[in-house]
Amino acid sequence: MASGKVARRTVVADVAALLDSPEIAALIADLDAAGSPRGRPGYGAKALLGACLIKSLFNLPTWTFVAALIAEHPGMQAALGGRPSIWAMYRFATKLRKNRPALNACLDACAASLRAANPDLGRDVAIDASDLPAYANGHRFLRPGGPERERYSDPDASWGHRSAVSTRASGSFYGYKLDLAVCTRTGLPLAWQARSARHNESTYVAPLLDALHARGFRPETCAMDKGYDSVRVHQECDERGVDAVVPLRAPKGGSKGQQTVIPIPTNGTRLNPHIERGTERYRDLYRRRSAVEREFGRLKTLYGLGPLRVRGLARVQLHADLTILARLSLALSRAQAFQMAA
DSSP states (O other): OOGGGSOTTOOHHHHHHHHHSHHHHHHHHHHHHHOOTTSOOOOOHHHHHHHHHHHHHTTOSSHHHHHHHHHTOHHHHHHHTSOOOHHHHHHHHHHHHHTHHHHHHHHHHHHHHHHHHOTTTTSEEEEEEEEEEOSSOOOSBSSTTSOBOOOOSOTTOEEEEEOOBTTBOOEEEEEEEEEEEEETTTOOEEEEEEEETTSOGGGGHHHHHHHHHHTTOOOSEEEOOGGGOSHHHHHHHHHTTOEEEOOOOOOTTSOTTOOOOOOOSSSSSSSSOSSOTTSHHHHHHHHTTHHHHHHHHHHHHTSOOOSOOOOSHHHHHHHHHHHHHHHHHHHHHHHHHHHHHO
8 A cells, every 4th residue: 555645643453542541542432332223234343433533543534434444444454443435434423413321421531531531631721713614605695696505504504713834814704713722741632623704712710720620630830822822711710720821912002022010919810820821931821822832733734633524513513523532542552651661
C-alpha cells in the first residue's frame, strides 16, 4: 500500500491495542448487548468501532476512504476481525448516536485512567473555541440576485465569526464551533462541546468547567484569551474554585496596548483577580494557553476533526467525540506502555 495513505505515527498494532484496552472493550460489550438497530446480524461492534478509530487515527475524511483502506490492508482486517462495508459503518454511526451514554462512559473511563496515570492532569487548563465550517451552503440566496433559499441542507448550522489564523483573514463563516478545555501540562482534551456558531463562546466556560468536575478533574487555574474577558466569566470561575487567567480588553476608544487596572478591595474579580496580572506566575500560566491552540491544530490536521463531512449537530458532536476518543485512547495506551517499559 502507498505510504502516503497511512499516517507514519500509526501502525496496525496501535489499533489492535486500543480495541483490547479495558475502556474500549467495555464500550464494545455495551454496544454488542444493545444489538443491531434493525435486527440484522452484520458485523460486531469491535470491527465497526475499530473502523471509527481508523478513521481518526489515519485522518480519513469519509467512510468510503475507511472501507477502501481496510479492504486493501490484511493486517487491519485481522485486527478488526472482518471487513465491514460502508453501509455497515453508516448504520453503526446511527447506533452510536442512540447509545450516547455508553460512549460517554467510555470517554469518562479513558479520562479516569489518564488521571490515575498522571495525578497532575487537569490542574491547569486552557479554554478556547475553534470554527468547524459546515458541509453545506448557508447563503441566503441561491445565486447573486436570485431567489431566496427555501431549504438548507444543514439547518443546525449558523453564521458566526472566526478570528484570523495564519494567512486566513478574520470574518464570518457558516457552520459550528467546538469549545475545548485542555490540560496545559499535557495538551490533552478533557472536556468539549460542539454547538452552533452563532452563540458567544464565553457562555460555555461554566458548562466546560462543570464537565471537568463531573469527570473528576479539579482545575485550579483556567487560561483564556481576551474574548472571555467579562465579569460573568470571572464570577463563574470563582464560584467553582478556579482562578481565571484572562487579559483585560483594551478600553473603547483607547490603544490596544493600554490596560487600566482599578484596585478593588475584594479579590477574585475581573479587575482584581486572584492571580495578579503582570506577575511572573500570571505570564507563565497565560503562555501555556497556547496548548489549546496546538490541540485544535493537532485534532484537525492529524486526527481528521476537520473539514466536516457530516451534517446536523448530533452528527457533528458524534464526530468530535469519536475523534477525541481516538486521541485519548492512543495517549492512554502509550502512557501505559511507557510505564511498563520503565
